[in-house]
Amino acid sequence: MPDDFHTAFADALRTGRTDPLQPYLAEAGAAGRLSVYRNNVVRGAIEALRAAFPAIDRLIGSRLFDALARAYWHTHPPERPTLILYGDAFADYLAGAEPVAGLPWLADVARHDRAWLEAHHAPGGRPLGAADAAGLAPETLPALVPGLQPSVRLLTSPWPAYDIWHRNRVEPDDAPMRADPGQYFSLLWRKDGTVCSRMLHAGEHAFLDALGGGAPLETAAQAGLAAEPGFDPAAAFAAALNDSLLKGPLT
Amino acid sequence: MSLKPEHYRSALDARADGLWFEVHPENYxxxxGPRLAWLDAIRANHPVSFHGVGLSLGxxxxxxxxHLDRWKRLAGRFEPARVSEHLAWSSLGGRYFNDLLPTPMTQTALDRFCEHVDEMQSALQRQVLVENPSRYLPMRDDIPEPEFLAETVRRTGCGLLLDINNIHVSAHNLGFDARAYLDAVPAGAVGEIHLAGHDSDAGLGEALLIDTHGRPVSESVWSLYEAAIRRTGPQPTLIERDTDIPAFETLLQERARAQLILDAARSREPAHA
Incomplete structure (x- = not known):
C-alpha cells in the first residue's frame, strides 16, 4: 500500500512540486535535488522513445521530438518495468498532437517505426520454406492455412508513409519529399535476425492480410484478386515463401 | 563488463581469462529477436550475470x-552466474518510473524490503544479491543504510552487491564517511562488486555527484575499491558503463586494472573469515 512518502515522491516526479516531500528530508532546501531523479525518469523515457522512433526524430528534429515525447510521458506513463516496447500509443498520440497537425502523414510514419520495433522483438520460429511447400501435394495447397510469422506487420496509409519512413530511417536522404494522397500498402517483417520492409500492391496486401486472419490459401487468393484484378496468387505465394513470411513447418 | 549491444561482436570474440558480462534482464x-540470440551466443562463451533494475524491491x-515471471523464464534460459537487484523502488500504483528511487530507511520499509527479497529469492530459487543505492537526497533515516543492508542479509540470507561508486557518490552527497560505511557492511555477505564513473551535476556542480556510468572509474573510487577488497577478499567485479560508451578495448583496460587488484588480493592471505 503506497504511503505518503512514495505518493509525494511520485507526485514530485510528475509535477516538480516538492513541498509535500519536505517532512521526509533532513535538510531544508534539499528538495531541489529531486531534479536528479526527475531528469533521469523523464530523460530515460524520452530517449527510449527516440530510439524507438528514429524516423520521427529525424523528420521533426530533436527539440520538437523532446517536447512531444515529454508530453506523451505525462499522458501515457510506462506501465511495465521495462522500456523496450514503450510507446505503443505514440503514433496515435502524434495523430492528435497540435504541433504536428500540419504533417498528416507523420502518425503513419510512426506506425512504421513501431512496426519495426515489434518485428524486431517478435517471437521467432521456423518459417514455411519453399522446400516445405514443394513437398506438398498440389491438390492440398488451396486448403492450406499457413498463417503469418509473428514478426509480420502489414500497414495501410492514405499517404506514402512507407516511402517517407524509408527515406528517414532505412536509407536516409534529403531529397524533396512528396506526400500525394492515395492508398499505400507496406510490409515489415524479420528474416534471419534482420527487420526487412517493402511496399505492397493492393492484391498482395489483401492476400497476406487474409492469411494473417487464418484464411486458407484459396480464400486469400480470392481476396487478393478482389482487391486487384491483375493479382498473381502464385507469385505472391512464392514471394511469401522466399521472404519467410509464413508459419512452418507443416503439420 | 556491462554488456552493451554495440559490443556484442567484441564480447562474443573476447577471450580474456575470467571475463564475464552483466545485463539488465529488462532489456531482454x-x-x-536478435538481442536474445546474441545473448545466447555470448552466454555460450562467457558467464553472464543478471542485474535487475525494475522489480522495485524497495x-x-x-x-x-x-515481471517476476519474465525474470524466472529468462533466468531459466540463461542460467546466470549471479542475480542481483537494488535497494530502491521504481514503480508505484502501476506506473513505472525508470530510475532507482530512494527507499526511506525506516522499520516499515525494512520489513517490506525483506519480504520482497524473500519473494524474489523464492521465485528464482536462489540467492539474490542486493545493491546499495546512489543517494542524492538527505532523508530523515531511522536506520543507517549499512545496518539496513546487514539486517536484510540476516533476515533473508541474501548477499550484497557492493557498488563502490555508489558509496563514494552517496558519501559525498550526504556527507558521510565512505570508509566507515565499508567497515559497517557485512563483508562476508558481499558476492559482487560494481565499479563505475560519475559526473558532477550540471546545475549544482561538485556539490552533487551523479552516478552516470558515463565516465571512467575515478581515482578515489579505485582507492575505495582496494580498501573494499581488503575487507571482502577478491570478489567478481564489474566495470559498469551505460552512457558515452567507449571502445570495447577501453573498457577492457579498466577491467585489467581491477584484475590486478584482485590478483594482488589473491596472493595475500584472505582478509575475511
Whole structure:
C-alpha cells in the first residue's frame, strides 16, 4: 500500500512540486535535488522513445521530438518495468498532437517505426520454406492455412508513409519529399535476425492480410484478386515463401 | 563488463581469462529477436550475470508477478552466474518510473524490503544479491543504510552487491564517511562488486555527484575499491558503463586494472573469515 512518502515522491516526479516531500528530508532546501531523479525518469523515457522512433526524430528534429515525447510521458506513463516496447500509443498520440497537425502523414510514419520495433522483438520460429511447400501435394495447397510469422506487420496509409519512413530511417536522404494522397500498402517483417520492409500492391496486401486472419490459401487468393484484378496468387505465394513470411513447418 | 549491444561482436570474440558480462534482464524481455540470440551466443562463451533494475524491491507495492515471471523464464534460459537487484523502488500504483528511487530507511520499509527479497529469492530459487543505492537526497533515516543492508542479509540470507561508486557518490552527497560505511557492511555477505564513473551535476556542480556510468572509474573510487577488497577478499567485479560508451578495448583496460587488484588480493592471505 503506497504511503505518503512514495505518493509525494511520485507526485514530485510528475509535477516538480516538492513541498509535500519536505517532512521526509533532513535538510531544508534539499528538495531541489529531486531534479536528479526527475531528469533521469523523464530523460530515460524520452530517449527510449527516440530510439524507438528514429524516423520521427529525424523528420521533426530533436527539440520538437523532446517536447512531444515529454508530453506523451505525462499522458501515457510506462506501465511495465521495462522500456523496450514503450510507446505503443505514440503514433496515435502524434495523430492528435497540435504541433504536428500540419504533417498528416507523420502518425503513419510512426506506425512504421513501431512496426519495426515489434518485428524486431517478435517471437521467432521456423518459417514455411519453399522446400516445405514443394513437398506438398498440389491438390492440398488451396486448403492450406499457413498463417503469418509473428514478426509480420502489414500497414495501410492514405499517404506514402512507407516511402517517407524509408527515406528517414532505412536509407536516409534529403531529397524533396512528396506526400500525394492515395492508398499505400507496406510490409515489415524479420528474416534471419534482420527487420526487412517493402511496399505492397493492393492484391498482395489483401492476400497476406487474409492469411494473417487464418484464411486458407484459396480464400486469400480470392481476396487478393478482389482487391486487384491483375493479382498473381502464385507469385505472391512464392514471394511469401522466399521472404519467410509464413508459419512452418507443416503439420 | 556491462554488456552493451554495440559490443556484442567484441564480447562474443573476447577471450580474456575470467571475463564475464552483466545485463539488465529488462532489456531482454522481448518475445524473441536478435538481442536474445546474441545473448545466447555470448552466454555460450562467457558467464553472464543478471542485474535487475525494475522489480522495485524497495517500494511499497506488491511485486509485479508478471515481471517476476519474465525474470524466472529468462533466468531459466540463461542460467546466470549471479542475480542481483537494488535497494530502491521504481514503480508505484502501476506506473513505472525508470530510475532507482530512494527507499526511506525506516522499520516499515525494512520489513517490506525483506519480504520482497524473500519473494524474489523464492521465485528464482536462489540467492539474490542486493545493491546499495546512489543517494542524492538527505532523508530523515531511522536506520543507517549499512545496518539496513546487514539486517536484510540476516533476515533473508541474501548477499550484497557492493557498488563502490555508489558509496563514494552517496558519501559525498550526504556527507558521510565512505570508509566507515565499508567497515559497517557485512563483508562476508558481499558476492559482487560494481565499479563505475560519475559526473558532477550540471546545475549544482561538485556539490552533487551523479552516478552516470558515463565516465571512467575515478581515482578515489579505485582507492575505495582496494580498501573494499581488503575487507571482502577478491570478489567478481564489474566495470559498469551505460552512457558515452567507449571502445570495447577501453573498457577492457579498466577491467585489467581491477584484475590486478584482485590478483594482488589473491596472493595475500584472505582478509575475511
Amino acid at each position: 524481455m522481448g518475445d524473441g 517500494g511499497p507495492d506488491p511485486l509485479d508477478r508478471d
